[in-house]
Structures are given as C-alpha cells and as structure tokens.
Amino acid sequence: MRRKTFWKFVGPSIFLMVLFIALPLCGVFWQSFFLSVPVVEAVEVETCTPGFPSQVCTTVTKSQAVLDEFGRPVENTTFVGLELYRSVVNPEAVREAFASRNPGAILRVDFWRALRFTLTFTFVTLPFVLGLGLAIALAVNNSTQRLRGPVIFVSLLPYIITPVIGGISIYWLFVGDGIVTQLIEGLLDRNVSVMTRGWAVEALMMFYRVWHIAPFAFVIFYAGLQGVNRDTVESAMIDGASRFERLRYVIVPHLMPLIVFVTLIHLMDSYRVFEEIVAFNAQSQRISLQWLTYDFLQPDDSGNRAIGRAAAASMLTMIGIVIIIFPVLRRAWRDHRA
Template sequence: MKHRAFFWFILPTLAAMTLFIALPIVSVFVQSLYVQHEQVLVISENCGPFGCKQSTSVDIAATEKLREEAPLGQFNGLGTYSNRSHLAFAEVGAAWATSDTIDAFWDEVVNLPFYGALTFTLTYTAAVTPLVLLLGLAIAIGVNSLPSIFKGPSIFVSLLPFLVTPLVGSLILFWMVDSDGVIGAIIQLIFDDPNLSLKASAALTWTMLILYGVWHTLPFSFIVFYAGLQTVPLETLEAAQVDGATKWQRTIYVVVPHLVPLISFVTLMLLMDNFRVFEPIVSFSAEAHARSLSWIIFNDLRESGNPLYGSAGATSMLTILGVVFLLTPVLIRTWRDFKGAGR
C-alpha cells in the first residue's frame, strides 16, 4: 500500500489514539511533576481585654484564586515520586536501617501505600494466572469429551461469568459471601462461628478476591483451549494410541504440546487483564485489606473536593512502566518475528 493511501486510511484511528491515549500519557506525566496548592493561611491577631491571641485561618477566596490561576498546582519536580505515598525512598531506607530481619523490613514496606498496592496486584496476577491456565485446560479437556448435545450449553453457561460486567459480577458474588448471604451463612455453619466474616481478615479478603478472579477469567482460557483442542491432529493421537500411550500420556505428550502457542497467548492476555484488577475491590469494598494500583489511582482522583492529580499521575506513570516491563518479552519476540519475516 502506498504511503499516501495508508495515511488517509489510518488517520482517524491514529488521531483518536494520539489525542486520547498518547497525549493523556504526556499529560499524566506533566501532572505528576506538580502538587496541589497548599491552602492560603492568614494569621490574624485578636486583641481582647486579656491580651492578644494569634489565630490562623484559611483564606478561602485566596486559595480558590490560586487554584483558578494555576490548576496544575505548584511545580514539585520528581518530589511526588519519592514521597511516602509512592516510592518512599526515605521510609524504605529507614525501615532497612531499623529492622533486624527481612520479615520485619518487609512488614514495614508493605504498609507503605504504593508497595502495598504493588504487592497485592502482583500476588493477584501471580495467583490467578496459573490457576486459570490449569483449570481452563482441565475443563476444556473435560467438555471436549462430553456428548455433543451438552457442549453448546456448557459453553453458554461458561461465558456468563466472563462476559458479565466485572463490577456487577463481583457484586453478585459479594452479596452471596457477605455474612448475611447464602455462602457466608453456610461457611458460618460449617465452622460453627456465627461471627465469621470473610471481610474481617486480610488473608480471607485476598482469597476471596483471587477466587473471584479465577471465576471471572477461567472461561476465557477454557474457550481458547477448547477451540485449540478441535485442531489437534487425529492421526498423531491414533499413532500414540497404537504405540500404547494411555489417555493421560496422550494428553501430556500430544495435546499439551499442540496447545503451547495458545498457552503463551492466553498467559499474555491474562497478565494484562489481571494486572489492572480494580472493580472487585470496589464491589467487595475490600479496600481496608486489599488495594491494587488501579484502586489507589481511583482513590486519589476521588479525594472529595480536592483530587490529588499529582499523586494519581505519579502512580499512573509507575503503573504504565510496570505494564511495559511486563510486556517487554512479548515486544522483543514480536520484533524478532517481524525482522525474521524476511525484510
């Protein structure tokens, strides 16, 4: 295709992506270099019969004016990145100096907002992704061996948790595991503890969120693997059977190797989607024990009346760096394939 024709064809989509994805990243970066204005304080002296008293009050009009004039706030350089809410170099250094064991050091670091969110996000991603891959494969093999009348309906039922709005899906589950809900009540019955609540402890909250993640994303890997199973060459399977391979051996040595390209594709998709975990934390109101990177950005922006654009911007930049870091292997491989494609 000629350069000229290409340009006109790509123009609308490229304009949309530049204006609303690339430029906002720049804007996020610029924002992260500023902090919001401090309130303008006026010190006034009240002199009464018992001497003079100094009182400090906020000059609301002046503060408003300052915010109007420079909505970005005041320049702070990279200060926001290194403060307590983000990379917290000073706090991490202090924790390292004062704590005796790695565990004590870790406990202190995890209590810092950014590291806490990063830990949860990575734990969630690292727990959900392999579970979903394994269970998805197992269920795909199971459904594939069902009589064909059941295959369509089971795919239909499986699609529900995947396509349902994440906020809605997690609400549905939350109402069930809530201490007044059906699963919550049954769990209380099993453990014979009427006060048991899944929201009470961090470990239970994390487990609940991870189980939700598995429930929500499992259908994706199941369906991709199921589609892959339809293309497994029958001759190879028969040849393996003739050679005396058991069903288990055929699965491990014929089916799984055939699915390897799919496995890397599913892993990539799962990593991208799990890394942005956000809605379930809102639905489960789990923020007391579990916060993800997306959630702390949302929270900064929601800060009532006075959104912390600088802080949200800094967390966003760090998150984007994390995404690029996660994707590097894929990008490198695709680049090699592209160059290898004969150019």
C-alpha cells in the same frame, strides 16, 4: 496498498489514539514533576453580634482559597522534581524497614501494599485460570454433542457479566450471614465472619477473577482442541502413550501458542485489577495499584484532587506493565524481522 491510501485508512484511528492516549500519557509524565497547591491566604474576619451596651465583635483569622477574576481558585504550580515520587514510594520507610530487619514493615506504605497485592493477585490467579480453562475445554470436548451448547452458554455468562456486578453477586453470598457463610458455619460449628479477614477477602477476590476469566481461556482452548492432529494422537496411542502422556506430549504442545496468548492477556488484565476492590468493598484491607491512582483522583473533602501524586503513581504503574509485556514485544520484533 499505496502509502497514501494506507494513511487515509489508518489516519482517523491514529488521530484518536494520539489525542486521547499518547497526549494524556505525556501530560501525566509532565504532571508527575509538578505540585499544584491551591493558594491560600489568611484573612481576618470580624464577626459582630448585637449586644449591650455595644456590639460584641470577635476577630478570627481564617484561611481561604484565593479566587481569580472568574471566581475560580488560583493554583500555585511548582516544579518539585522527584518529590512526588518520593512521597508515593516513601524510601525512608523502606530503608528503615530493612535496617530494622523487618521487611514486612514496608507494607504500611500504601504503594508497596498495593504492589504486593497486585503482583500476588496476578501471578496466583494465572495457573488457576489456565488449569480451569483447560479442564473445562477437555471435558466439553469429550462430552456428548447435546451437552456442549448449554455448557458453552452457561460458561459465557461469568465472562460477559459486568465485573463490578459479578463481584458483588459473589460478595453477597459471603457477606454477613450469606448462604455460603452459613454453610461454612454449619460445617465448622462456630461463628465465622469472612469479610473481616484480609486474607479471606483476598482469596475471594482471586476466586472471583478465576471464575470471571476461566471461561475466556476455556473458549480459546476449546477452539484450539478442534485443530489437534488426529494422526498424531493415534500414533501416540499405538506407541502406548497413556491418557495423561497424550495430554502432556501431544495436546499441550499443540495448545502452547494459545496458552501463551491467554497468559499475556491475563497478565495485562489482572495487573489492572480494580473492580474487585470496589465490588468487595475491600479498600481498607487490600488495595491495588490502579485503585491507588483512583483514590488520589477522587476529590477529597475540600474538593481537591491529588493530581500530581496520582500522576507519579501512574508512572510507577506503567513501569510495571512495560516490564510485563517487554518479552512479548521483543519476540514480536524478532518474528517480524525474520
């Protein structure tokens, strides 16, 4: 394909990606060094109430936002360097925590709390997703033809369902006196309230994510299993390999590229964990990095959004994602040159 036609085909897509992904990214980088504060002026307001013999007047000093000629609040933007990053990361608290030999104390800072949860969430769910996906794929592959269609249909439902709704539907099974809570209470013979414990909510969010993503791994592994070389399996059987050995030395190596693929997608997606926090109403107990930014972006009581701090938190989140996908990029570049 000639270079000119190539650009004609790719042009619109690149235009969109530059305008709506690359430029906003530069904007975020820029904003993370600037602090915008609405300009406030002190106004003396005199309020009078009718009285006898003369009016009763009180003078109060109020602070109010300065408005420009269009009636919009004026914002004062100053370059603050790394100040916003410092306010998000809070290095003093970190130093203090380590100095007092109590590293757990840094979890009181929102950013470290979010980072701790996001990383735990990402790496704990990964083996479960791979394991459950592989187990379903193997079971479906070995089951009768008649069972396969319905199982694939049912398995796709948790994957396709809106994440917030899926999370809420599991939340409803546990919240208050939901049926599963009832079941646990019946088994333990004491009163249980699942949603008041941080670790239980965290475990539930991980359970939801495994329930939601395992079907994706299943479908991919199932497609991969169709291409397993029968001759290799049979020669392994002749060599006396047990069922487990065949799985370990023939099937898993064959699926390895797919396992890497699912791992990559899962790492990228669960690093962005967000919907679970909304669905399980968990923001007081557990927050994620994406939630942190979202929270800064929500207008506060006076309608201001902490854009600068959100930008700083965003940039820190980006560093993490670059570290996660860097090995993949390096391998792709090597393959391309080879």
